[in-house]
Structure formats: C-alpha cells, structure tokens
Amino acid sequence: MEAIQRRINSRALQPGEKLPSIRGFAATMQVSPSTVVEAYDRLAADGIIYARRGSGFYVAPLTQPFAVAKVGPQLDRSVDPFWVSRQSLDAGADTLKPGCGWLPAEWMPHTQMRQALRSLGRAEEVLLTDYGSTQGAMNLRRLLARQMMDEGLNLGPDQVLLTPSGTQAIDLICRFLLRPGDTVLVDDPCYFNFQALLRAHQVHMIAVPYGKNGPDTDHFEQALIQHKPSLYITNSALHNPTGASLSPQVAHKILTLATAHDMVIIEDDIFAAFEPTPSPRLATLDGLQQVIRVGSFSKTLSASVRCGYIAARPDWIEALVDLQVATNFGGPSPVASELIYSVLSSGSYRKHIETLRDRLAILRSDTAGRLSELGIIPWLMPRGGFYLWCKLPDGVDSADLARAALADNMVLAPGNVFSVPQTMTHFMRFNVSQMQNPQIFELLEQALAEVPTCKGTGNGFGKD
Incomplete structure (x- = not known):
C-alpha cells in the first residue's frame, strides 16, 4: 500500500x-x-x-496532493534542504544564523533604498497600480544588458527577461525545458535549493564531483554519455557552497561537451558582484547558444524587494515570456523593478559593492582563522563572497553538529544538504557575514565536544 x-x-x-x-x-x-x-x-x-x-x-481520478518533500529519499530533516531553508527563513531575531545564505540587514544600502522609495511615492499612478509589461521594465533590462556587454556578452535588452525572483527564473526555465522523468546534472556539492526545485519538477538528478577549478570533466563526460541529461545547473563564479570559480580550461571543456551532447546549461550568476575581478563565464564564452544566464539582486541589494532576470537567445526569451504570462501574468512588480533600477543606476551602489568586497575579505580571513582553531578547516579560500566550505574534525558528522547547534538556537548548514549522493557528511558551509557574534564560536566548540565521532571520514570529495 x-x-x-x-x-x-x-x-x-x-x-x-x-x-x-x-x-x-x-x-x-x-x-x-x-x-x-x-x-x-x-x-x-x-x-x-x-x-x-x-x-x-x-x-482514481481525484486530485492528489503533491508533497515535494516526499519525492526522492526521505532524509533526516536536519540534512534536508527544506528543513534548512525553513529554519533560516523562520528564525527569530535572536537566532544565530551562520548557516543562512544572505548578508545582515544592516549591511544593505538603506539610505539609497529609502531615497528611492520616497521618489516612488511621487511616481505616476500607473506605476503604483497597474500590471507591468510582459518582459519587465525596459530601463532595468537596458541597464542589465549594458553590464553584460561590458563583460563581453553581446546582447540587447530584448534578450533579457525580468522575473519575480532568481529562483522563479530557474523554475520558469525548468518549466520550459523539462518534463517529469528527465535527467538533470548538478554539482556535488551544489546549492541545496537547486535540489529542492528539481524535486518539484520530478526529474532525476545526477551529481558530478566539483573541484577547486570546477566540475570534474572526466566524470562530467561520463555522465553525459551514460545518462543523457537535458540540463546542467551550476554557479560559475563563487560557487555555492564551495566558493570555487571555474578555470578557463574547465569552462571550455564543459561547453564543448554540452554542445556535443546538445545539453542546455543554466548559469546562476547571483554572486558575480562579489568577485574582485571576473572569472570565466559560460554564458560569455558560449554567446547564449547553449547557456542561459540567471541572476537577481537579493544578495547585494534586498531580499525583500524581489526581482530576478534571465538572459537567453531571442527565441527562448519569446517562449519564456509566454510561459511567464501563463504562470504569473507578467513579470515582477513594476514598483520593485523601478526601486532596483533607481539604486543600481546610482553611483552609490558601486561604492556599496566595493565596501562589501573589502569587508568580506577581512571577515573571510578572520573567520577562517577562528574556525581553524576549532579544527574546522576551509577547503579553499574563495576569491570573494561570504561562504567558507569547511572540513570538520575527523569523525564529526555535520548533521549531528547541526542538531546540537539548533538546540542552542543556532542554524547551521550541514554538508549533505548540498549533496544529492550524500557524500558531504564531514563538511559544513559557514556564512562569514553572520559570524561576528563571539557566542557562535563558543557554541561551536561546545557542540563539537558534545557530538559523537565515528571512524572513517571518506567522502569522495576534494578532487582538484
């Protein structure tokens, strides 16, 4: 039964x-x-x-409720992507959140946001009350197209589609390209909400080991030959959770294989602004033939004012516009789009990003040192961003550590949350921007002393 x-x-x-x-x-x-x-x-x-x-x-021909959490293996909730997301999003103001995926509220450009809001209060009634256009605000699409052209990606605003969020951008592409039972490649480890979203689309996930220069190209090629995936989802720059960036050699190899096997790539570029200098981008090298770029502003500007975008070839954008009309009756809120455009187009935003990079560079170094004193060793030192992907002391299961921390009102992100084949038992992702409270390190030391240890730490991870 x-x-x-x-x-x-x-x-x-x-x-x-x-x-x-x-x-x-x-x-x-x-x-x-x-x-x-x-x-x-x-x-x-x-x-x-x-x-x-x-x-x-x-x-029976009855409507059957669909429970996303029931698709795939029934994992312990402490290592379940839905559990981590819900704990982080629902956490109270007093909860410590070194496992969450965003910057502290006080780091965001509040002054510029308030100025933009005051300006919107004087806007025409149509902006405040009407639906937006099907492709999204032209001024923001032009700005994004200019930014991508500065990187070497030649496109116009007609190849940019605004969406209600970055996650909804990926969901829209999955609706467009995938059918239940299709196969999708992901990295091992990968951003846990990729897994959650793909579960909702009822597809098979195949994980490829991710190293310090990108996915293992031998495993990648074997997966293409054996499983014939239709899609690959990844972060090229400041990969989540590892913080690694693609090397030129790996990027070219991945694109060559994708073209030969007619596989589409979604490149989530949400952390691009945190890089001191740009690393190779699949979309730029490919010219948006096999690659679709997505992004949003939730990490650098506001997670409250939601807006994402898709950059793709024109015929795909046209089809995605129709699909977005069907599922959302248009793009993001015109108020949100105008607010984001106002802040992005100001000179103060560039200074805000530079300040974030400098501040995070100091915190990454300081946090890595404090974690190392506890036997928690960063796998690599990222070029930018706010994540440290760390190896725990021998024999410590990150799920056990997360359980112990939660009892002390602290949310962690254990390694297997990011791993489809569950190979990251002894890894943990830390958000350095959320670790300025000294109590976090005291609780980590206490939790490490309390959790049981087990023999054997092999996890099949770490190939360069």
Whole structure:
C-alpha cells in the first residue's frame, strides 16, 4: 500500500493510469499475489484506486496532493534542504544564523533604498497600480544588458527577461525545458535549493564531483554519455557552497561537451558582484547558444524587494515570456523593478559593492582563522563572497553538529544538504557575514565536544 501511495504522491502513477498487474507487482515486492490483492482492495476501499472488471486496477481520478518533500529519499530533516531553508527563513531575531545564505540587514544600502522609495511615492499612478509589461521594465533590462556587454556578452535588452525572483527564473526555465522523468546534472556539492526545485519538477538528478577549478570533466563526460541529461545547473563564479570559480580550461571543456551532447546549461550568476575581478563565464564564452544566464539582486541589494532576470537567445526569451504570462501574468512588480533600477543606476551602489568586497575579505580571513582553531578547516579560500566550505574534525558528522547547534538556537548548514549522493557528511558551509557574534564560536566548540565521532571520514570529495 505504501509503495503504491508513494508512486501516486510523486506522480509516477497519474490519475486514470493502470496499476501494475497483481502477479507483476507481487514479483516486484517479493510477496504473494494474495498480499497484493489485499493491498489493492484496501486502497480501493479508501478511494485511492478503483477496479475495472476484467481489466485491472487504476488510479482514481481525484486530485492528489503533491508533497515535494516526499519525492526522492526521505532524509533526516536536519540534512534536508527544506528543513534548512525553513529554519533560516523562520528564525527569530535572536537566532544565530551562520548557516543562512544572505548578508545582515544592516549591511544593505538603506539610505539609497529609502531615497528611492520616497521618489516612488511621487511616481505616476500607473506605476503604483497597474500590471507591468510582459518582459519587465525596459530601463532595468537596458541597464542589465549594458553590464553584460561590458563583460563581453553581446546582447540587447530584448534578450533579457525580468522575473519575480532568481529562483522563479530557474523554475520558469525548468518549466520550459523539462518534463517529469528527465535527467538533470548538478554539482556535488551544489546549492541545496537547486535540489529542492528539481524535486518539484520530478526529474532525476545526477551529481558530478566539483573541484577547486570546477566540475570534474572526466566524470562530467561520463555522465553525459551514460545518462543523457537535458540540463546542467551550476554557479560559475563563487560557487555555492564551495566558493570555487571555474578555470578557463574547465569552462571550455564543459561547453564543448554540452554542445556535443546538445545539453542546455543554466548559469546562476547571483554572486558575480562579489568577485574582485571576473572569472570565466559560460554564458560569455558560449554567446547564449547553449547557456542561459540567471541572476537577481537579493544578495547585494534586498531580499525583500524581489526581482530576478534571465538572459537567453531571442527565441527562448519569446517562449519564456509566454510561459511567464501563463504562470504569473507578467513579470515582477513594476514598483520593485523601478526601486532596483533607481539604486543600481546610482553611483552609490558601486561604492556599496566595493565596501562589501573589502569587508568580506577581512571577515573571510578572520573567520577562517577562528574556525581553524576549532579544527574546522576551509577547503579553499574563495576569491570573494561570504561562504567558507569547511572540513570538520575527523569523525564529526555535520548533521549531528547541526542538531546540537539548533538546540542552542543556532542554524547551521550541514554538508549533505548540498549533496544529492550524500557524500558531504564531514563538511559544513559557514556564512562569514553572520559570524561576528563571539557566542557562535563558543557554541561551536561546545557542540563539537558534545557530538559523537565515528571512524572513517571518506567522502569522495576534494578532487582538484
């Protein structure tokens, strides 16, 4: 009964679809046919399936609620992407959040935001009340296109689509390109919400080991040959969670393989502004043929004023516009777009970003030193950004450490949250911007002393 219910919940069995035959399912489950008959009869009594005389059993034509968390392996909630996200987002003001994925509120450009809000208060009524255009505000799209042209990516504003957020940009592309049962490549480790989103699209995820210069190209090629994925999702610059950046050699190899195997790449460029100098970008090298770039402003400007963007070839943008109209009736809020444009186009924003880079450079070094004193060693020192991907002391399970920390009102991001094959047991991601409270290091030391240790630390990670 549970096996059939799982298939229905995950949409592997659709309403009206025929269930496996009694004898066939009995062989699959290694039980007697009479056991399957009883299970089917009970499910039919509950209205979940129904019988057709002489034909078999079918899924009842009822709306079945879809639980994203039930798709894929049922992980311990302390290492579940949904658990970490919900703990971070719902945390109170007194909660310590070294595992969250954003900067402290006081670091953001409040003065510029308030000035822009005052200006919006004097805007025409249409901006404050009407829907936005289907592709998003032209002034912000022009600004983004100019910025990307400065990087060497030749495009116009017609190749930029604004979306309600960066996550919704990826969701829109997945709706456009994927069907349930498709295969998608991700990095191991990768940003945990990539996994959460892909689960919702009911696709198969194949993980490729990620090293200090990018994905392992040998494993990458093997995965393309064996699994024939239709999509690869990654961060090229300041990869989440590792902080690594692509080398030119790896970038060219990845693009060559993607072209040869007709695979599309989503390049999430959300951390680009934190780099002191730009590293190779797949979208720039590819010219938006096989690569789609997405981004947003939640990390550098505001996570409250949501707006994302997609840069892609013109025919894909046209199709994505129609899809966004169908699912969201247009792009992001015109008020949000205008507010973001006002701040981005001011000279003060550039100074804000420079201040962030300098401040984070100091914090990365200081935090790495304090963590090292506890036996928590950074895997590498990133060129920028606010993450440190760290190896825990021998035998310490990051999930156990996260449980112990949560009891002390501190949210951590354990390694297996970022790993589809669960190979990151002894790693932890730390946000250095959220670690200025000395109590964090005291609680970490206390938790390390309390958690049990186990023999063996092999995890298949760390290939350069």
